[in-house]
Amino acid sequence: MKTLAQILQDAREQKSLTLKEAVMRTGVDAGLISKIERGKRFPSEGNLKAFSEAYELRLDALKKQWLVEKVFNLVQYEEQASEILALAESRVEYLAGAKALEFSKLSASVLAKLKEVDQLQVQWQQKRPLIGTQLQKMQEYFHVAYTYESNRIEGNTLSLQETHLVINEGITIGGKSMKEHLEAINHAEAVDFVEELVKGGVDFNARTLMELHYLVLKGIDRENAGKFRSVPVRISGSEHMPPQPYLLGKMMEDYFIHYNSHKTSLHPVILAAEMHERLVSVHPFVDGNGRTSRLVMNLILVSHGFTLANLKGDNTSRLAYYKALESVQVNNDPAPFYELVIDAVKDSLQQHLDLV
Numbered sequence: 001m002k003t004l005a006q007i008l009q010d011a012r013e014q015k016s017l018t019l020k021e022a023v024m025r026t027g028v029d030a031g032l033i034s035k036i037e038r039g040k041r042f043p044s045e046g047n048l049k050a051f052s053e054a055y056e057l058r059l060d061a062l063k064k065q066w067l068v069e070k071v072f073n074l075v076q077y078e079e080q081a082s083e084i085l086a087l088a089e090s091r092v093e094y095l096a097g098a099k100a101l102e103f104s105k106l107s108a109s110v111l112a113k114l115k116e117v118d119q120l121q122v123q124w125q126q127k128r129p130l131i132g133t134q135l136q137k138m139q140e141y142f143h144v145a146y147t148y149e150s151n152r153i154e155g156n157t158l159s160l161q162e163t164h165l166v167i168n169e170g171i172t173i174g175g176k177s178m179k180e181h182l183e184a185i186n187h188a189e190a191v192d193f194v195e196e197l198v199k200g201g202v203d204f205n206a207r208t209l210m211e212l213h214y215l216v217l218k219g220i221d222r223e224n225a226g227k228f229r230s231v232p233v234r235i236s237g238s239e240h241m242p243p244q245p246y247l248l249g250k251m252m253e254d255y256f257i258h259y260n261s262h263k264t265s266l267h268p269v270i271l272a273a274e275m276h277e278r279l280v281s282v283h284p285f286v287d288g289n290g291r292t293s294r295l296v297m298n299l300i301l302v303s304h305g306f307t308l309a310n311l312k313g314d315n316t317s318r319l320a321y322y323k324a325l326e327s328v329q330v331n332n333d334p335a336p337f338y339e340l341v342i343d344a345v346k347d348s349l350q351q352h353l354d355l356v
């Protein structure tokens with residue numbers, strides 16, 4: 001393989017240029033050209049551009065050789081040169097193959113918001129570990145609020161206070177159905193389960209998904225709890241048509257392939273948003289798709305050091321949530337949904353930070 005010095009010297013000779021003529025064309029001084037051609041000096045990136053234009057050499061090819069020699073010069077006397085290069089190689093592969101690509105798809109506004117949540121997440125991590133009563137109180141507050149809002153999206157009519165009484169005090173609320181009570185209790189148990197999974201270092205997988213869904217419908221719909229649907233479904237008020245039941249096996253397989261191949265390359269908040277959106281769009285269960293998907297989102301968030309994101313159940317927020325989902329499903333535009341989730345994550349981190 002030719003060295004950069006040889007490439008440059010050969011190119012000048014092929015063009016039949018004297019040193020003086022090369023100086024005229026490149027603007028590089030004669031002494032330097034001569035030293036570069038003898039391998040006594042290493043050209044700057046600016047020199048390289050000048051040579052490429054003057055000798056009609058492809059700049060990308062020239063730069064490749066230039067970088068190879070630059071890296072070689074840097075590590076040649078290091079004892080662990082090979083190991084250093086191998087490590088650098090794996091970092092480059094990671095960036096080229098995944099991260100850089102994934103990030104290039106995100107809009108500037110999504111990237112700016114992600115930066116903000118990353119900063120808040122670091123601040124939150126610095127406050128940890130929280131212990132004793134402080135932790136218990138915070139968890140209690142956020143678990144109740146999350147259960148209240150997630151069930152409210154689904155149509156549960158228990159108030160925040162009533163949800164607290166049912167979950168934490170075991171009190172029944174007069175005039176409210178057994179189903180509404182069970183929904184609150186089940187969801188709270190599922191949130192505890194999410195936190196246990198994170199503590200145990202359990203990664204999201206097909207089994208966890210089924211366990212989460214089982215907890216959501218436990219005692220409410222025994223036939224369907226923890227099982228994929230075998231009937232077609234429609235999402236009321238939505239143009240999006242979830243797939244026919246016979247397609248579910250393959251689609252859910254793809255769902256986990258997508259998760260596993262993106263879990264280290266996507267930003268965790270985007271990963272959480274995507275796994276949420278894909279799950280509700282496939283709608284693999286007869287009921288409980290929304291609540292289960294929001295739990296999946298939170299499992300991913302909490303396992304990456306974020307706090308529980310709480311999508312609100314008031315009419316305006318619920319409509320914005322549906323509209324953002326529809327925008328992915330109908331217009332193939334995930335940005336509004338990403339932003340909605342990022343805003344919820346930011347809100348939650350800020351609230352947690354305000355309390356410590």
Ligand SMILES: Nc1ncnc2c1ncn2[C@@H]1O[C@H](COP(=O)(O)OP(=O)(O)OP(=O)(O)O)[C@@H](O)[C@H]1O
Pocket residue numbers: 150151153154155235237238239240280281285286287288289290291292293322323325326329
């Ligand atoms: N285009 C859409 N419009 C509205 N909802 C959608 C759309 N696509 C998916 N969904 C999801 O479907 C969920 C409703 O599905 P399902 O009734 O099975 O879930 P649930 O947990 O019982 O109820 P909910 O999600 O309302 O709490 C919504 O919460 C939302 O997450």
